[in-house]
């Protein structure tokens with residue numbers, strides 16, 4: 001049964017959302033030369049603010065500011081001095097953590113308990129971690145020479161966390177940046193710009209240009225950008241790879257995934273159920289490394305599915321600012337349409353849909369936690385990234401069959417293995433073609449460990465020592 005909880009809403013009084021925002025260029029907020037767009041709260045469809053859409057000319061100004069800051073200040077500064085700024089930013093993020101978490105939940109739709117307990121702490125941890133590297137780059141194995149100006153384009157699923165993954169290592173290595181947040185989630189990046197001011201970061205080291213795909217394109221194709229870092233869809237990732245082919249730009253791409261979460265018959269079943277739930281329903285399934293394909297050993301499939309459904313029925317969906325909420329809103333009407341369409345394809349292809357019976361709020365974008373059984377490898381819901389709270393369930397009999405099915409995907413970002421046997425974990429991890437393999441856990445993120453994919457999941461690593469490689473020229477020797 002589900003216990004009734006009294007509402008426990010987090011107050012939004014702590015955030016001060018302005019009616020309109022400009023671009024953050026050369027340490028100041030400036031009016032863009034382009035038009036403006038609205039950002040909304042996906043849980044209520046309330047308009048939150050108007051945000052400037054950076055034109056090609058605005059992007060050019062931002063790149064010029066970044067170049068000036070790079071040549072005159074940032075690349076000349078010692079690593080120890082740069083570290084002081086990064087530590088300062090990390091501490092301000094902690095101090096303003098509640099404000100950042102509330103704003104993230106309002107603009108993105110994710111539950112406050114995730115933004116408060118996962119996103120923001122990991123954001124601060126990234127800045128602390130890379131601050132520690134700034135004066136030790138000569139020990140990184142990748143030299144200590146920065147690349148120059150980095151153009152960075154990020155998606156809407158973890159707005160501030162993706163910003164941290166991009167900005168912290170770039171700055172630690174001595175690069176300056178021009179970053180574009182996603183169109184639907186620009187607000188925490190703009191608050192981060194205020195934090196840069198508060199930290200007295202030299203003007204031009206960080207520039208935030210808001211906008212949509214065209215603004216992203218202008219950054220990627222700007223001739224004075226030395227490095228492109230992108231997280232988002234495989235389709236746009238491919239377009240970016242084409243756009244920079246034949247130039248000297250360095251590129252890292254972190255793209256989609258269709259991770260297999262593999263449960264063997266000797267796995268601790270309740271623990272596995274928690275891991276499956278965390279794997280696919282965390283952040284409404286808007287996670288590139290989500291465990292969206294459950295591969296369960298046939299002998300325990302019935303029992304596992306029964307327990308999984310029972311657990312799913314206890315998930316609380318609703319107001320993202322309520323501290324009891326497990327599942328928040330889908331980030332946009334467009335994404336909701338995509339989830340609905342692919343789920344309907346699942347029905348049409350003959351898979352069996354089961355969803356949690358719950359009342360959906362009348363306003364905003366919502367999709368109930370859903371699973372499909374009777375899924376075969378050829379089904380589109382087993383192959384394509386749904387990027388929503390939808391789990392496709394397949395079964396297997398032997399470890400080899402599990403490996404074959406798990407690797408039968410154009411992606412290769414992450415995987416999970418649930419078993420009591422340590423030797424099996426190691427042999428599976430060796431054979432799974434995925435950048436990250438979690439054993440008896442899922443969706444664990446830490447700034448010290450590298451993250452990235454194979455095949456259509458992209459190339460390059462973010463996080464850890466490996467994450468420095470993307471922002472340095474290579475070994476100095």
Ligand code: NDP
Pocket residue numbers: 153154155156157180181182183184211212213214215216217218220231232233234236237239240254255256257287288335338385386387
């Ligand atoms: P996109 O790949 O379109 O968006 C990612 C970022 O790239 C956004 O900032 C976007 O701008 C920007 N962008 C869009 N077009 C271009 C371009 N031609 N050149 C440079 N930058 C560009 O993802 P969507 O938001 O459209 O989501 C589509 C699908 O992608 C989802 O359904 C999901 O399957 C997948 N996805 C995967 C993610 C991952 O982490 N692997 C993250 C997000 C989505 P803007 O948003 O402002 O238009």
